[in-house]
Amino acid sequence: MSEQIHRLVYFSRNAMPGTEDEIVAGVQQILASSRSNNARAGVTGALLFNSGCFAQVLEGPTPAVTETFERIQWDERHSEVLVLEYAPWLPVPSPTGRCPSSAPTGPISSCSATSP
Template identity: 45%
Template sequence: MLVRLMYASRAATPLADADLAAILKSSREHNPAEGITGLLCFSDGVFVQVLEGGRNAVNARYKRIVEDRRHQDVILLAYEEITERGFAGWTMGQVNLQRLNPALLLKYSETGRLDPYAMSGEAMAALFKEMCASGAIEVH
C-alpha cells in the first residue's frame, strides 16, 4: 500500500549549504532501496518534506526523522493512502525558492514567507503541487 506523508520541522542548529547538500545526497542514495520518493524544501531553518512509498518504509523513515536530533518541533502536516505517486521520478527533489514566484507563497499563506506551522496540511500540499508545476524543483 502506498502512502504520502508530509511533515515540517525546524533545524536544531543552523545549516550551511553543504549540510543541506549532504542530506539530499544521503536521501538520494538510500531512498531507492526503500522505495521512497519525495520532495524537500528548506527555508529559514525550516524543513518541509513529502515522502511517498510503502506504508512501512515511510512510517519507519518518519520515525527516524522524529528521533533525529538535527530536527526539532516536528509536526505531521498530512498523511494519506494514495493510489499513485506524485513524485515518482524523484528519489528526493529539492524546492528552489529563488525560482518561485513570491505571489505563489502569498496565495497559500498569511505572508509571502514559507511557514508550514501557520498553514494547513491541505494548503501546504496544494503549494507543493504548484511548486512542481512552476519548475521550482531541482533534481540531481
C-alpha cells in the same frame, strides 16, 4: 494484491547550528544520504528548505515511509516535527479516464484509470 502506498507530509524547524555555509553543507549531506536511502527503500518525495524550516513529502510503501519518518524524527537536525498529512496515496484519474500527461513518475506513478 499490491502493497499499500502512503503519503506523509511534515514540517520541522531547522536545528542545525553553524554558519550559513555550514548549514548548506548539512542540507547537502541530508540530500545525499536521503537519495541513497530512499531509493533503496522505494520512497520518493520532495524536500523544501530555508534557513529556518524543512517541509517534506514522502511517498512509498507504508512500512518504508514509516521507517524513513522515524529516522527523521530522531535526527537532531530537526526540531518541532509536525505531521501535516499521513494518508493512503490514491491516483486521481482525469475526467477523460486517461492518465494526465503530467502524471508523476517513479515507483508510485501508476494511474489506475482505464482508457475509454
